[in-house]
Amino acid sequence: MEDKLKQLKQEMDAYISPNKTFTDFDKHKIQKRIQNLSTENQKPKRSFIFPKAVSAVVFAVLFLVVGGIAANEMNLFQNEQSTESSDNASLNNESSIAMDQAGESSEDNATMKATDTEQLPASETAKQFLEGKGFEDPVYINTTEEYVVTKDKLTQEPWMKPWGLMEIAKPTVYLDQDVTVERFTVNSHPLEERFGKITVDVYVINGDAVGGIINDKEMYSMEGKTISEIYKTQGYEEWKASWIESIEADKPYSLKTETEATEPPLDDRLKGIYDAIAADQSQKHLQGLVPAEVIKLYFYAKDQNNFDVFYALYSQSGKYGEPVKSRITEEFEAESEIDPTRIEKYVTLQRSENIVQIEIFQDAMGGSFKTLVKENGIWLLPPELDNVIKH
Amino acid sequence: MEEPRHNKEREILKLVSSFQKERAITALMDEYGEEIKRLVYTYVKNWAQTDDITQDVFVTLYLKIENFRGESALRSWIYSIAINKCKDYLRSWHYRKIKLTDEIIKVTRSSNQSTPETELELQDKKSELSQLVLSLPLKYREVIILFYYKDLSIKEICSVLNEKESTIKTRLRRARESLKKLFPAKEGSEQLGR
Structure with missing residues (x-):
């Protein structure tokens, strides 16, 4: 019997279930319950503070009204115009001083928060992401949200939409990970005229900024596009249905985005990035660019006959083939059918989380493709296509 | 590793x-x-x-x-x-x-x-011991499970169940005896069936 019992471990495991019993679904359910617990814990605090605040305001108003009436009855206020005006002037003066002081203190707060930001890796990562996107001096506001990425979060409002706007083909790769949403205001955004001051939310996971959105009264992509504009769907509901389906099936969302070719070939922001790469050949300047933008730089470098920039757009890791200069030079010098000045649009076809194909449309014709791979959050050209297929 | x-x-x-x-x-x-x-x-x-x-x-x-x-x-x-x-x-x-x-x-x-299929399932020799263990009364089942299936030591079982060592040892002995009684009976019935 003892010998038989020693085999119980294997036998019992097979008997209970030969397959894994504790699944991702269990994990999500547990995480959801924990999140609900956190929310419930916060509720009483709010309901406890809110009535107190209301009572305080009511008492303050009552005190002023009663005090005002009493003072009036006792003729404490003289109705002399000159005194009143001078009093008002001094009041205005005081209030403006108070406002100035408030302004200073809010500036102090902003400075304090900025200092906090430097200590917080997530907000610092987010800031660098925005700077990489060409936004000057992003001003940190706060962490607006922190949660664990679950299928529920990816398929329910209000969390679902930002994930769609960030154009992440397979957000399920982030399941069970903590996401921190860092809010900034940014200057010099191309959409500032349309939106006024721009508020952006950057999503940080494990120290990486995975994307961002404009979050004003409505949500837009970082380029100011709506879901329907990005995905070329009939409307939000159509996108929502197919998005939820892809999340539930744990498959990449069949992303198909179109980017207008800019005239002149590069806008100011991309031109700035191009110049920065030309100066130091560093790929860090490509951080935050979408694939179509990298392709724009590719054609521009070719057109400008700048091999340094052209070469810097290729993956250097060896993962997708060795970046042999002689071979890349051939590509650089080869006569291309594509004339960058005649490109009308780029259609991005997501093939996997880290591989996209860009279809280039010229003279209303598509059919020319460029493949890009993502490494450390940066889209690059693979030196050898065969190596991409292996991945 | x-x-x-x-x-x-x-x-x-x-x-x-x-x-x-x-x-x-x-x-x-x-x-x-x-x-x-x-x-x-x-x-x-x-x-x-x-x-x-x-x-x-x-x-x-x-x-x-x-x-x-x-x-x-x-x-x-x-x-x-x-x-x-x-x-x-x-x-x-x-x-x-x-x-x-x-x-x-x-x-x-x-x-x-x-059906013949369910009969066969029940007689599946591979899961016989597991079935028997799971059919034991809880106080015997749990010590067998913790000791043999989960590899806990007697001391750990005492801590987990908040029981004395002597109690756990007694339960383990009785659980083994119960299984021993049940096991030959099953084997015998199978032989008879053949």
């Missing part, structure tokens, strides 16, 4: 002390989810309830992990929470109602739907 468990436990406790409870629970689920769910099943023998109780266990861990003082191994502590949850459930009205319903269904099925 797989990281030793005590290293992982240390990492998890570090996460707790650095106020990263959610991450700690995710790590605990990765490390113990499967093990705990199977343990729970040996108590309640019903998958729907196993799912619910396993969830309860990890939610309780989330709420209580800061209270873990390290007086026992983390694993023993998690086991004791899981076992208490199971026992609470087995004492509940809900369980008794379900058990009654299950038994009615079982009786109906055995009288109406007994």
